[in-house]
Amino acid sequence: MSSMIRPIATRRAFLSASSLSLAACAQRRTRIATALAAPISPRAARVRVSPDRVIRSTVGLRPFRPAGFVVRAEKLDTKTVIHNYGHGGAGITLSWGTAQLAVDLAPRGSVRECAVIGCGVVGLATARLLQELGYSPTIYAREMPPLTTSNLAGGLWEPVSVFDHARVTPEFRRQFAEAARTAFRRYQSFAGEPYGVRWLPLYTLARDRAYITPPPTSPNSEVEPLYPEAGQLTAGRHPFDVPYAHRRHTMLIEPAIYLGALIRDFYAAGGKIVIREFAEARELTGLREELIFNCTGLGARTLFGDSELIPIRGQLVFLLPQPEVDYCTIGPGNIYMFPRRDGILLGGSFDRDVWNTQPDPATTERILRENAALFGSMR
Numbered sequence: 001m002s003s004m005i006r007p008i009a010t011r012r013a014f015l016s017a018s019s020l021s022l023a024a025c026a027q028r029r030t031r032i033a034t035a036l037a038a039p040i041s042p043r044a045a046r047v048r049v050s051p052d053r054v055i056r057s058t059v060g061l062r063p064f065r066p067a068g069f070v071v072r073a074e075k076l077d078t079k080t081v082i083h084n085y086g087h088g089g090a091g092i093t094l095s096w097g098t099a100q101l102a103v104d105l106a107p108r109g110s111v112r113e114c115a116v117i118g119c120g121v122v123g124l125a126t127a128r129l130l131q132e133l134g135y136s137p138t139i140y141a142r143e144m145p146p147l148t149t150s151n152l153a154g155g156l157w158e159p160v161s162v163f164d165h166a167r168v169t170p171e172f173r174r175q176f177a178e179a180a181r182t183a184f185r186r187y188q189s190f191a192g193e194p195y196g197v198r199w200l201p202l203y204t205l206a207r208d209r210a211y212i213t214p215p216p217t218s219p220n221s222e223v224e225p226l227y228p229e230a231g232q233l234t235a236g237r238h239p240f241d242v243p244y245a246h247r248r249h250t251m252l253i254e255p256a257i258y259l260g261a262l263i264r265d266f267y268a269a270g271g272k273i274v275i276r277e278f279a280e281a282r283e284l285t286g287l288r289e290e291l292i293f294n295c296t297g298l299g300a301r302t303l304f305g306d307s308e309l310i311p312i313r314g315q316l317v318f319l320l321p322q323p324e325v326d327y328c329t330i331g332p333g334n335i336y337m338f339p340r341r342d343g344i345l346l347g348g349s350f351d352r353d354v355w356n357t358q359p360d361p362a363t364t365e366r367i368l369r370e371n372a373a374l375f376g377s378m379r
């Protein structure tokens, strides 16, 4: 049973223990997650779901590896290549964290000029971090925003769909937890309109069982304590007609605004972007830069022959924007809703190893039907 239902006394005792470090505080928060002190309104603005409010459907391919993302260095002739790809359904979430891990692998005293291959969220975070550390990166990419997979993401800060549990190694677990913590801290510095990042309550909804916190065997157990004000809600304390609702706070990162802001920051710091496709890894040896960061997402499958890297296809349906909607939902089942400035985003689909990027009308119909049932039955 989840430890979320520990009584409030535990929290009071915990809060009075002033000698605890902040890290310890964060870790214990999970155990007392149901002890929500803040009053929660049982009412919220209803999402208006109907086919005539649809403004577009999109399909993106999550770059997924069962063993998780790759951050490691290798030699390619005289060049040092540092890989940073394969973030699955959480490339936005983890980008600053894996960027930090990747930059930490750069040889000491290496030349300041370097190349970043890829201009999605991972390449941009890596390039910006390099600039902050005094490097002069040039980005080389086949596509830049708005044409990257990163622009087709939902944008919730949540490190999910990143690995298969059976394939997790202790080293990956360490990298994952460190990347998540780094990125969680970093995104908080972007909160506000200019970067399109804001805090919102996230309701996880279910018909069959209460929210279960990740067990200690899961790498996500190290991330769960980061979420503030998290806990199960009893009926009447939330606006949804489902038996189980869990609420926590996280950040919504709007890809169109955020990626545009990163590109502006990159140019303002003197960065250059070159539109160029590399057909094979050997072509990278022709670059003038000796230090190369490979942030090619799903492209790394062909470029570096990583056949473990597969797509998880995801289709989204956007409705007319509703600025009054100020919460996100996940569930029941596979559906989710994020209230973005560019439209109410409805998901979801997770089609493993499917490469088709055309929206499927039957999937659109299902996403609309299931979300209509949820929001149509709100109190």
Ligand SMILES: Cc1cc2nc3c(=O)[nH]c(=O)nc-3n(C[C@H](O)[C@H](O)[C@H](O)COP(=O)(O)OP(=O)(O)OC[C@H]3O[C@@H](n4cnc5c(N)ncnc54)[C@H](O)[C@@H]3O)c2cc1C
Pocket: 059, 060, 061, 062, 063, 085, 086, 087, 088, 089, 090, 091, 092, 093, 094, 117, 118, 119, 120, 121, 122, 123, 140, 141, 142, 143, 144, 148, 149, 150, 151, 152, 153, 154, 155, 156, 157, 158, 276, 277, 278, 279, 295, 296, 297, 298, 299, 300, 303, 313, 314, 315, 316
């Ligand atoms: C429907 C959907 C919902 C999602 N929701 C979320 C979410 O809520 N939160 C979250 O964190 N993540 C989410 N994701 C996942 C996220 O989109 C990805 O993890 C992320 O975009 C990966 O970023 P990237 O920079 O590695 O790849 P990309 O954005 O694909 O960028 C790769 C870059 O490399 C370049 N490139 C590739 N191959 C070559 C080559 N051979 N030569 C030159 N350039 C090359 C490309 O042109 C591009 O510039 C979602 C994804 C989908 C599809």
